[in-house]
Amino acid sequence: MPELPEVETVVRDLRPLLVGRTIVGVRQSKQKLRGPWKPAWNAEVTGARVEGLRRRGKWILIDLAGAPRSVLRVHLGMTGQFTVASAAAPEPDHLHVVFALGDGNELRFRDPRRFGSAEFFRDRAALETEMNAELGPEPFGIDAEYFRTAVQGTARNLKALLLDQTIVAGVGNIYADEACFRAKLHPGRAGKSLTPAECDGLRGAVEAVLTRAIEGRGSTIRDYVGGSGLRGGFQTEFAVYGRTDDPCPACRTPIASARYAGRASHFCPSCQPDSPQGHKVRTKKHKESGSPVPRPDVTRRKTAG
DNA sequence: CTGTAATCCTGCGAGC
């Protein structure tokens, strides 16, 4: 599932293959993406030269030269693949939008599950303003005070907070779990239950996990490939994600799974306790609260009847 | 405010 490291890898792979090239034609499938490419955009981008490639959160931005300066925006959804291939190379299935380049190659957007989007925006500055209003900061070098305030100011659990793109942009289900493990924090902990030091630890863990994952060219569970078609390598370094019942890499306790924020979540019940390590949870008499973490729905197991 | 669930969609594995 493409999250920040996968998107960053695609952008880095595609940059040398796209910058300076001219889009000479567009074709598309009849199937609708979540964010569908409109045929009216074909004429807008044909003849445009690619100025640069960027990433913002999980979004890919392709800057096009011209006045006014426009931009292509792509989201890979869950199964999106954005690659450059020879126009002569056989076409895979689920190909939705293809941009022909002047050099005999083409930029292909493939997305079996069609959760992705490919859109054109004529006004680059307006789009940036809009995106900055909807997305939180990039997770590198986040202001400590900002992050503490965002986390401690809510009763929402850490999993929900990390998945919330308006707080931090780019984290998805895999790296949220991995960051919580690295920070030794239970994903079900309420944001406001964290100490300032724990907030700082979580912020650092998010940054560290994403940095390592980028170095590993992202994670491939099933569909993900980089801009040149290569699979990722970070999936072999998962500590908890998808490792239910496997021994914790730190203490050998079996990894647990539960559902938080509607997402499968994985954690070590020993390394990531419900309450701050070394602190007894203080409960006031008049405000009795049993466990500091609400009991999650344990993974549903089908029972007869 | 917070959480949950449905929605979009295809592929795959579990279970019968």
Add this chain to the structure above:
DNA sequence: TGCTCGCAGGATTACA
């Protein structure tokens, strides 16, 4: 073996 069904989940939206 072949079918159904749950699940995977990013973002959005509706509802409890």
